[in-house]
Amino acid sequence: MxxxxxxxxxxxxxxxxxxxxxxxxxxxxxxxxxxxxxxxxxxxxxxxxxxxxxxxxxxxxxxxxxxxxxxxxxKKDYHEQLKTYRLKLHPSISLDSYYRLQPAQWNMDLPFLLSIHQYLESFGLPIYEVPAPERSVELVGDEKWITDKQGKELLERVGLWDSMKVIPVSDPLMFALNPKMFMQEEHKHLIVENKTTYQGLLVALPHTSFTTLIYGCGNKILNSMDQFERQLPLEGAKHRFYYFGDLDRSGIFIWHRLQSKVDAEPAMPFYEACLAKEHLQGKTNQRLDEEAVAAFSAFLKKEQREQLHSLLDSGCYFPQEVLKTEELQTIWRQTRWS
Structure with missing residues (x-):
């Protein structure tokens, strides 16, 4: 008791x-x-x-x-238990984070940590990358552990995620190439949210200074972007990403999440052209992420910021499709992208 x-x-x-x-x-x-x-x-x-x-x-x-x-x-007994397992478990497994967590988390994780310990004792740290389900089976005997059962979070908690060399399980990144730009030291990439905009810009790609045109497919880009380096292995290259999505709460949220992963800046010439058009109505059910809107607004002029906030507050928006194909292509070709 x-x-x-x-x-x-x-x-x-x-x-x-x-x-x-x-x-x-x-x-x-x-x-x-x-x-x-x-x-x-x-x-x-x-x-x-x-x-x-x-x-x-x-x-x-x-x-x-x-x-x-x-x-x-x-927590005295709990901390003593952590000290004991520090000596028992493979030295690559860090238990430091558990001193800040509730013992319940430790009790849930311990069976998996023991399985990972056995793997490391037998094989050491992996040399080759493999897909997440394969690594999951090797570590704990459950192919869904990493992707669906918080296995990734546990590996991050004990400092092993990068060492486990897991290939992310996500849809392939969809993009078109401009081979003329392969010899450049810095490569520019334009990511667009919607399929219509992707198709409209595709013809113009060879006439731009961009190496790729990437189809974001809405929220999917947040995971599929993990495949970029594997699908376009340009050794030693510098990459600069631009993003163009719907000018609404959801589109700005996607950009903000993506920006934190690959430092994608808004493709402002396209957004500024949208703001000069007639807005549409009907996006009142989207969640407003104030941090994302504030970060996006920093790229706008004062009057544009006021216009955007007023539109978002009233449920108005600009889909990418307010820019016609010819206008999209002209903006992309004629802008001097820094």
């Missing part, structure tokens, strides 16, 4: 607790005397300290009406 109470205390968010709350955690059928004996043990160990101002009850054994919880004492 003491272990049960301790487990509940570890996940309890407040610093003090009343005795009635403690009593609700114990299994039914136990006597008050049995319950009180365990609480007094926790008092003696310094895990629970009586709140003197509240006093004690008159029952035998007597318990305090309210207790202060000392987390440092509560």
């Amino acid at each position: 003491k272990e049960w109470i301790t487990k509940e205390l570890l996940s309890y968010s407040k610093k003090t607790i009343v005795v009635e709350e403690l009593e609700r955690w114990v299994p039914s059928g136990l006597t008050y005397e049995q319950f009180a004996e365990q609480v007094l043990l926790l008092e003696n160990e310094g895990i629970l300290e009586m709140v003197k101002a509240k006093g004690r009850n008159s029952r035998t054994p007597s318990l305090a009406f309210s207790y202060r919880i000392h987390t440092i004492h509560l």
Whole structure:
């Protein structure tokens, strides 16, 4: 019973607790005397300290009406367990993050950590990249563990994600190439959100200074972009990414997420051309990400920022399709992209 109470205390968010709350955690059928004996043990160990101002009850054994919880004492056994496993597990497995996490996370992760330990003891760190399902089977005997069961998060938690050489499982990145630009030191890439815009710009690609035109396919770009270096292995090359999507809450959110991964800047000549058009209505159900809108707004002039905020607040938007094919191609060809 003491272990049960301790487990509940570890996940309890407040610093003090009343005795009635403690009593609700114990299994039914136990006597008050049995319950009180365990609480007094926790008092003696310094895990629970009586709140003197509240006093004690008159029952035998007597318990305090309210207790202060000392987390440092509560986690003593847990930290000792971490120290023990630090010596047992393969040195590539870092347990540092678990000192900041609840023991419940450690208890959930431990069986997987033991499996990973066995793999590392037998084979060492991987030399070759393999797809996530294959690595999952090797590590824990479950092909979906990395992708669907928080295996990636565990590997990141113990500092092994990069060392495991996992090929991301995502749709291939869809793009067209401009071979004339292959010999350049810096390569420019235009990512567009929608298929119509991709098809409209495709003919113009050979007449631009861009190496690729990439079809983002909405939110899919956030995962498929992980395949870029594998699909276009230009050794030692520098890459500069531009993004053009719908000028609405969702499109700006996709850009912001992508920007944090590959530093994609908004393709402003296209967006500025959109802002000069007549807006459309009907996007009132999209979630507004204020951080994303603020980051995007930093690329706009003051009057354009005011226009954008007014449009988003009223549910208006600019789809990419407000720019006709000829206009798209002209903007791409004639802009001096820095």
